[in-house]
Amino acid sequence: MQMPMPAATPTPPVQTEAANVTLRIATGLIELAPDHIVSTTLYNGQFPGPLLRFKEGDPITVDIFNETDTPELVHWHGQIIPTDVDGSAEEGTPYVPAHGMRRITFTPKPAGFRFYHTHVVAEGDLNRGTYSGQAGPVYIEPKNDPGAYDREIFLTLKEFEPTFS
Secondary structure: OOOOOOOOOOOOOOOOOOOOEEEEEEEEEEEEEEEEEEEEEEOOOOOOOOOEEEEEEEEEEEEEOOOOOOEEEOEEEEEOHHHHHHHHHOOOOOOOOOOOOEEEEEOOOOEEEEEEOOOOOOOOOOOHHOOOOOOEEEEOOOOOOOOOOOOOOOOOOOOOOOOOO
């Protein structure tokens, strides 16, 4: 007696090109003030997340690894990009699955200082969403002359925990 063959499972496409940026979402400890250490969700193990520099109009690819137990989103605040990569659940962007990965490609615009952050709704868990350490700066360099300046200084200001701001 011959057993039926199992149905073929589609194989995801092999990604041969390296990403321009890799973001890893995971929990970690940070010191908000002397002797005030909190566990929170971070990008690449740090707060703020790493400064990302893009060139206006040049496509970039970002690999997002979610090392948490819950689905996540990365929203590219202030950029004019398609909703499937915008990172906004209310607009229909797909989540990065728990313990999964998502590769996105977009063309950053307009030039200027922006930031990336989570768009996950905290609901009853104030350790998630905008109360977490998930925020990082993005500088989109203008495709034309940026003008003269003495020194670049990037600041990230953020409130933490509703009880420690």
